Amino acid sequence: MIILKHILVIAAILIAELTLGTGTVAAQEADVRVVIKDHKFVPAEITVPAGKKIKLIVENQDATAEEFESYELNREKVVPAKGQITIFVGPLSAGRYSFFGDFHKDTAKGVLIVQ
Numbered sequence: 001m002i003i004l005k006h007i008l009v010i011a012a013i014l015i016a017e018l019t020l021g022t023g024t025v026a027a028q029e030a031d032v033r034v035v036i037k038d039h040k041f042v043p044a045e046i047t048v049p050a051g052k053k054i055k056l057i058v059e060n061q062d063a064t065a066e067e068f069e070s071y072e073l074n075r076e077k078v079v080p081a082k083g084q085i086t087i088f089v090g091p092l093s094a095g096r097y098s099f100f101g102d103f104h105k106d107t108a109k110g111v112l113i114v115q
């Protein structure tokens with residue numbers, strides 16, 4: 001993806017996080033964690049409840065940066081080497097929402113299963 005698009009997406013997410021007040025404890029929130037290891041998502045399938053805001057923590061255990069990206073979820077965020085990021089999505093309707101690592105597309109694939 002092009003750099004300008006990345007900057008716009010990151011800016012939009014930052015504004016959304018500021019507006020929504022990241023860090024507030026929402027009763028209707030579900031927390032899930034996924035790890036990036038050897039350029040793969042572990043687990044590759046994550047099941048979350050429908051109709052709830054999802055706090056997705058992405059931890060990168062690799063020595064290289066990765067980018068969490070999902071067209072379905074409209075999210076794109078760099079995960080630094082040995083670092084972690086938090087992504088908020090939802091509330092979502094039931095279905096499958098695929099995501100991938102944009103820097104290692106061949107191996108880093110996953111799906112958020114909402115039910």
Ligand SMILES: [Cu+2]
Nearest residue numbers: 001069076102
């Ligand atoms: Cu990208």
